[in-house]
Amino acid sequence: MNANINVSDVHLSTERLHIRPFCAEDLQSFYHYFSEDVAEPTGQRAPKSLEEAQILLEQMIREKKELALVLEGEAIGSIGIGKYRENEIPEFSDLSCRQVYYALSKEHWGKQLMPEALQAVLQYLFEEAGLDAVACGQFEENTRSAHVQMRCGFTFLRRISYVTGYGETKSACLNVLYREDWLLRGGKGRRRRYL
Numbered sequence: 001m002n003a004n005i006n007v008s009d010v011h012l013s014t015e016r017l018h019i020r021p022f023c024a025e026d027l028q029s030f031y032h033y034f035s036e037d038v039a040e041p042t043g044q045r046a047p048k049s050l051e052e053a054q055i056l057l058e059q060m061i062r063e064k065k066e067l068a069l070v071l072e073g074e075a076i077g078s079i080g081i082g083k084y085r086e087n088e089i090p091e092f093s094d095l096s097c098r099q100v101y102y103a104l105s106k107e108h109w110g111k112q113l114m115p116e117a118l119q120a121v122l123q124y125l126f127e128e129a130g131l132d133a134v135a136c137g138q139f140e141e142n143t144r145s146a147h148v149q150m151r152c153g154f155t156f157l158r159r160i161s162y163v164t165g166y167g168e169t170k171s172a173c174l175n176v177l178y179r180e181d182w183l184l185r186g187g188k189g190r191r192r193r194y195l
Contacts, residue, residue: 002083003096005129006064012120017113018070019079019120022061026068029075030057033105041142042103043164069104069117077104077114079121084135088160088174095132098125102148109144115151122152123187126179137162137174146173153177153185 012019022030031053039046047053060066060078069077084099086092100121104114125131136154138145139162154175162172 001086001093001095001097003098003129003131005081005098005125007067007081008064010067010124012067012124014116014120016071017117017120019067019117020070021064022057022066022068022075022078024057024061026075027054027057030068033076033107034103035106037106038103040166041139041145042101043139043162043166043170045165067121069113071108071113076108077117078102079117081121081125089135089157089176092133092135097131097133097135098129099135099137100125101136102145114148118148118152122177122182126182126187131179133176133178135174135176137172139170139172149175153182155181 007021010019010021027050031047031050034046034053034056036046047056060080065082066078066080068075069079079100079102081098081100084092084097089097100118102114102118122134125134134154135157136149137160138149140159154177157174157176160172160174161169163169
């Protein structure tokens with residue numbers, strides 16, 4: 001089942017990144033990085049104006065489930081800790097779980113920043129939040145996202161249909177990482193520290 005998680009006080013540090021809740025001062029950075037190239041592979045629509053970006057950012061701050069990935073003082077991406085659709089993963093019914101999703105500025109693709117950030121968030125979810133499992137998905141054609149998940153230890157669970165923010169129904173791979181498997185992998189990300 002979906003665990004209760006509120007990221008308001010979560011501050012994580014990796015070798016290169018500070019991971020923290022979004023704030024109003026992130027507006028310009030968020031609008032800059034959440035372009036169509038970044039938003040579309042996640043199934044969302046990119047804001048068409050600064051005003052649209054502000055509405056979306058304010059919603060993200062209110063919902064307390066999105067973390068900003070900050071590099072040299074600027075938000076360059078995000079990791080969300082959302083609720084999964086419980087009817088799609090009935091095997092999670094007796095477990096404490098959530099689903100993660102993420103986006104990264106195109107100019108930072110290929111630098112291994114997302115696996116670094118996701119490992120830190122997984123460490124928080126398993127060690128601090130006490131989750132039993134974490135789900136994550138990607139559209140079949142999104143090989144970059146699949147590579148991130150594979151590097152972090154996720155394994156394929158099943159295919160699902162997903163209706164995007166722009167109204168298209170697409171096939172997606174739903175993947176899972178159980179705490180036991182994360183521990184067997186050595187709890188990747190253990191060298192991360194909490195601020």
